[in-house]
Amino acid sequence: MQQPVEITDPLQNVTAVQSISPRLRWLMAVGCGASVANIYYCQPLLGAFSRYFHVSEATAGNINIFTQIGYGLGMLFILPLGDKISRRRLILALFLLSALVLGITGLVTRVWMLDVCSVGIGLLSVSCHVLIPYGAHLSSDTERGKTIGALLGGLLVGILVSRTLSGWIGQYLGWRWVYETAALGMLGICLLLWLQLPDEQPAFQGSYIHLLRSVWELWRQHRVVRQSAWIGATLFGAISAFWATMAFFLEAPPYQYPLSWIGVFGLVGAGGAMAAPLVGRITDRKSPLLTIQVGILLVILGYLTLFFASLHIALVVIGVILLDVGLQAAHVSNQARNYAILPHARTRLNTIYMTAFFGGGTLGSVAGNIMWNHFRWTGVCMAGLLMAMLSWLAIASFHKQKNNQLISS
Structure with missing residues (x-):
């Protein structure tokens, strides 16, 4: 029988860093934002793509789905390399290649x-998920939640900002400039990361196949x-159903907003981002399970609000805030739970979680597209609400496991 692959500490030879500095922490945060933004620039532009290329809304919606597929493939096949090769070199290579593909797009x-370029954009945008476990490693135990x-x-x-920038640039300069501007931004941040990121000599000496096999062992x-x-996949699927169809909803009656106004809705959800450091500090002090449950309930409440979004734009605003704050509360806490398991395998743990997370996002985007084309906004809300409710199954499973342990003891 095949023996499990030994999981060794890939950072035991990392260049000594006493504690991550605020400057480096925020530079890495900017890098995360810039890399993940690439896969969301297309969402406010879907209507513009439909008109420019003279294709249906369903065909234009596939651009977003292809991007998510590429992202999922990158999670599964590129992200584990962060435990095998220098994460600094991997991050810089991904930033440079992303800039190239964005320029071509x-x-x-x-x-x-x-469609083809969208797969490439998604595939190369996983650098943010190499940065996150690297930042967690460079932080002390008491500050790890804060860094995450x-x-x-x-x-x-x-x-969120990617949607706003995309909408404004697309409205006034055209959709092509969205991608060219993103390419220049990636080059600039790549230079700053090259100057600031510490290097490492990973200790994982197995083959690439063994590396992937060890991911399965961690899952099992x-x-x-x-x-x-499960929680990450279902919650992000619920959120993605909304964002994949938001542009179509706001372009149609009763609102009929232009691209620039649709992009502004990206900023509405910024409350979720502002809540992230607070959630991290709460997670450092209390059980992350508490904030996960609160996050799920907020997403459910957000969709109950969005069912009535056509009545007044304020309901759209409230719904977006609830969705994004809820997602962030659960997301930060999920990451903290995972990173506490095996510090030396954080990149591979991130591979599992983020592959599921964006796999769920892809399914949510597909479900949102299908429901929009057949049942319009009510169908989208039904799909999102169902996925959010499914996330509670993991919470029920946790409580059942805990009760069984109490009974057996």
Whole structure:
């Protein structure tokens, strides 16, 4: 029988860093935001793509889905390399290649070319999930939640601001400039990271196949990892159903907003990003399970509000805030639970969690597209609410396991 692959500490030879500095922490947060933003620039532009390439809304919606598919593939096949090769070099390579693909995307002339480039953008945008476990490692135990919260806050700001920037640039300069501007931004941040990030000599000496096999072993051996993956997948799927169809909803009656106004809704959810450091500090002091449960309830409440979004724009604003704050509360706490299991395998633990997270996001985007095309906004809200409610199954499983342990003792 095949023996499990030994998991050794990939950072035992890291360049000595006493404690991560605030300057480095925030630079890494900016890097997280910039890299993840690349996969969301397309969302406010879907209507513009439909008009420019003379294709249906369903065909234009596939651009977002292809980006999510690429992101999931990157999570599964590129992200584990963070435990095998220098994370500094991996991050810099991903930033440079992302800039190249973004630049090419701004030049495409056919919708199928945009689909192909979207897969490449998603595939290379996983650098944010190499930065997060690296930042967690560089932090002391008492500040790890704070660092995770800061980097995840940067990630969420990137998601939200990307939609605003995309909407404004797309409205006034055209959609091509969205991608060319993003390419220049990635090059600039890459230079700063090259100057600031410490280097390392990972200790994992196995083959790439053994590396992937060890990811499976982590999944099989740790119930917490499976619970976190389920919660992350279902919650992000619920959120993605909204964001994948938001542009179509706001362009249609009763609102009929232009691109620039649709992009502004990215800023509405910034409350979730602002909550991230607070959630991280709470997680350092209390059980992360508490903030996960609060997060799930907020997402459910957000969708109950969005059912009535056509009545007044204020309901859309309230719903977006509830969705993003809820997601962030659960997301930070899920990450903290995972990183506490095996400090030396954080990148691979992140592979499992984020593959599930964005896999759920892809399914949510697909479900949102299908429900929009057949049942419009009510269908989208039904899909999102169902996925949010499914996330509670992991909480029920945790309580059942805890009760069984009490009975057996």
